[in-house]
Structures are given as C-alpha cells and as structure tokens.
Amino acid sequence: EIADSIGIHFSVPSGYYTDPFDVVLTSPDPSRRIVYTLDGSNPQTSENVISGNSPLVVRVDPASVQGRALTPGVVIRASQAEDGYRPSKPSSGTYLFMEKIKSQAWPGGDWPVSTVNDQLIDLDMDRDVVENPVYSSLIDDALLDLPSISITTGPGNLFDPLTGIYVNADGHGTSWEKECSVELINPDGSPGFSVNAGLRIRGGWSRHGDFPKHSFRLFFREKYGTDKLRFPLFGDEGASVFDKIDLRSEQNYAWSTGSSLNSMVREIFSRDTQRDMGRPYTRSRYYHL
Numbered sequence: 001e002i003a004d005s006i007g008i009h010f011s012v013p014s015g016y017y018t019d020p021f022d023v024v025l026t027s028p029d030p031s032r033r034i035v036y037t038l039d040g041s042n043p044q045t046s047e048n049v050i051s052g053n054s055p056l057v058v059r060v061d062p063a064s065v066q067g068r069a070l071t072p073g074v075v076i077r078a079s080q081a082e083d084g085y086r087p088s089k090p091s092s093g094t095y096l097f098m099e100k101i102k103s104q105a106w107p108g109g110d111w112p113v114s115t116v117n118d119q120l121i122d123l124d125m126d127r128d129v130v131e132n133p134v135y136s137s138l139i140d141d142a143l144l145d146l147p148s149i150s151i152t153t154g155p156g157n158l159f160d161p162l163t164g165i166y167v168n169a170d171g172h173g174t175s176w177e178k179e180c181s182v183e184l185i186n187p188d189g190s191p192g193f194s195v196n197a198g199l200r201i202r203g204g205w206s207r208h209g210d211f212p213k214h215s216f217r218l219f220f221r222e223k224y225g226t227d228k229l230r231f232p233l234f235g236d237e238g239a240s241v242f243d244k245i246d247l248r249s250e251q252n253y254a255w256s257t258g259s260s261l262n263s264m265v266r267e268i269f270s271r272d273t274q275r276d277m278g279r280p281y282t283r284s285r286y287y288h289l
Contacts, residue, residue: 007091008034008078012060014094014185014194016144020061023093027054027080035087036078038068039109041154042179043079044087051081062097069109072100075152077181089196089225092181094150098140102130110155116167120212121159144187148288149247151216153180153199165200169207169214176200179224184231193231196224206251213256216247216289234283237275247289 011024025034034056035043043049050067060074068074073096079087104125106113112121129135157178158166165176177198184192198219201207206214220229220243232240253261267284274281 008054008080010076010078010091010093012093012095013189014092014150014183014192015189016096016098016185016187017060018097018099020059020063023058023060023076023095025054025056025058025076025078029080030054031082033081034078035081036076038066038074038076039154040075040077040152043077043090046154060095062095062100065108069107069111069155071107071111072097072104073150075150077152090181092150092152092183092194094152094183094185096148096150096185098143101125101143102139110159112159112167116159116164117161118209119167119169120210121167122212143288146286146288147187147192148185150183150185151180151199151218151247151289152183153178157199166214167209169201169209169211171201174198177219180218182218193229195220195226195229197221197226197229198224202246202248203251206249206254211254211257213249213254215249215251217244218247219244234285238283247287249289 009026012021025036027034032054033051034054035049035051036058037043037046037048037050039048041048048067058076062072062074073094076093077090079090081087102125104123106123111123114121130139156164158164161167165171165178168176177200180197180199181194182197183194186192198221200217200219202215202217220226229242229245230240233242233245250262250264253259253263255262271281271284
C-alpha cells in the first residue's frame with residue numbers, strides 16, 4: 001500500500017536564489033514522518049533517503065555535498081512515510097543559484113565525467129562564454145528572461161550504462177521510461193506547476209551517441225501521481241490539458257553538432273508565422289531546462 005499522497009508543503013517556493021537558507025517541510029498529517037532526498041532519487045525507493053519528523057528543516061546550500069553532488073541547484077524530493085506503508089509519491093522543490101550556474105563544472109557524485117557508452121557528456125558551463133566581456137554582463141538577464149523547467153530524477157535513470165535512458169538513447173517504449181518530478185519555474189514568481197511524470201528520450205537521428213544534446217518527452221500517467229498535466233502552457237492558444245509534451249532541443253541542425261544551420265529560431269518563427277496567417281500550426285514556447 002502507498003500512504004496518502006497529499007503533497008508536503010515547502011516553506012520556500014522553487015526559484016532563483018542568492019544565499020543559502022532553510023526550507024521547512026510540513027506534512028499534512030503531523031503523525032507521519034518525512035523522508036527526502038537531495039540527489040534527485042525517488043524517496044519512495046532511494047538508498048540515500050533522509051528521514052525526520054514533521055515539520056522538518058532542510059538546509060539549502062549549493063556549497064554543501066551532504067547527500068548530494070555539487071550541482072548549482074539544490075533539489076529536494078520529499079514523501080510522507082508511515083509504518084506499514086510505502087512512502088507517498090514525492091513532492092519536489094528546486095532552488096537555483098545564479099552564480100553557481102555560471103561556474104558549473106563536473107559536480108562529482110554519480111554524475112559521469114565525460115562519456116558513457118560512447119555518449120558525450122559535457123556538464124561544464126563554457127568559460128569562453130561566461131568570461132567573455134561581450135556576454136558576461138548579459139548572462140543573468142538571459143537566464144531570467146525565460147521560464148525554467150526542472151526535471152529531477154536519480155542520475156542512474158539517465159546515465160547508468162545498462163539502464164540509463166540518456167546513454168542508451170535509441171531505446172523506445174515504456175521499458176525506457178523513467179519516473180521523474182517536473183516543475184515549471186517562472187522567474188517573475190507567477191504560478192507554475194509541480195508534478196510527477198514519466199521521462200523518455202524523443203527524436204530520430206538526434207538519438208545517436210555522437211549527438212551530445214538529446215531531447216525529452218514527458219508522459220503524465222496516474223501511476224506517477226498525475227494522470228494529465230493541467231496547465232495552460234500556451235496561454236489562450238490551444239489545449240490546457242496534456243497527456244504528454246515534448247521538450248525539444250535543436251535536433252539534426254544544432255549548435256551542439258557545430259552546424260551553422262541551427263534550427264532553434266527559424267523553426268518556431270515558421271510555426272508562429274503559420275499561426276499569424278490563420279493556418280494550422282504547432283504551438284511552441286522557449287524554456288530553459
């Protein structure tokens with residue numbers, strides 16, 4: 001059995017922050033313990049789970065490696081726990097630190113150093129850009145100019161040589177779908193969403209191991225806790241209830257392959273032009289991931 005999955009309350013909302021702080025996690029039922037992780041893994045099953053009574057204070061400090069790798073964001077996934085029951089489906093909070101993002105390097109822990117199964121993994125923020133006087137003063141505004149989508153899952157779900165979907169990107173179907181938490185973070189503080197979902201790789205040619213930036217597809221299923229995403233992703237354009245959505249990077253023609261034919265701007269321009277001419281079109285928005 002699974003404990004009641006009514007969400008845990010986070011005292012501080014997900015977003016961008018400057019200094020370390022405390023987050024208070026509160027269970028709707030004070031008799032239940034809280035179990036949580038800081039490494040992205042699911043607290044229902046993780047070997048790295050941390051436990052305490054509600055209300056529970058968690059320190060959010062990007063310089064800390066207690067229970068986590070040295071990533072530029074701190075992510076908490078928390079569930080309620082009760083003896084005799086499996087912990088509830090997790091709630092999540094993502095706390096991003098701008099200066100740490102700009103200096104991001106290999107974070108240690110279970111994150112791969114370079115390649116897995118011949119799949120290139122490049123985690124460093126490019127110093128040639130960050131320290132370039134042409135761009136350095138623009139990066140903060142650029143990061144805050146778009147909403148961010150935070151996907152949280154155990155590193156093994158992405159990078160395990162045998163089962164990780166990112167390093168076996170040609171895998172298709174539900175056997176190559178991993179659980180995750182997904183949050184929409186609006187930099188202006190307006191409401192986003194926080195749900196659980198299934199995560200797969202999407203695309204065709206861009207699944208090849210020599211393609212360094214794969215795209216994702218999110219599936220909303222009751223077994224993860226949310227049967228559909230109910231959120232107006234495109235404002236008053238089209239649907240506001242979704243069974244699945246694509247998070248599509250540039251694919252065949254992309255900066256990550258060195259192509260001069262980067263499709264990121266012209267594809268959405270073409271779709272929006274179809275809209276403006278009253279023709280059928282694919283709805284699109286830009287996000288940081």
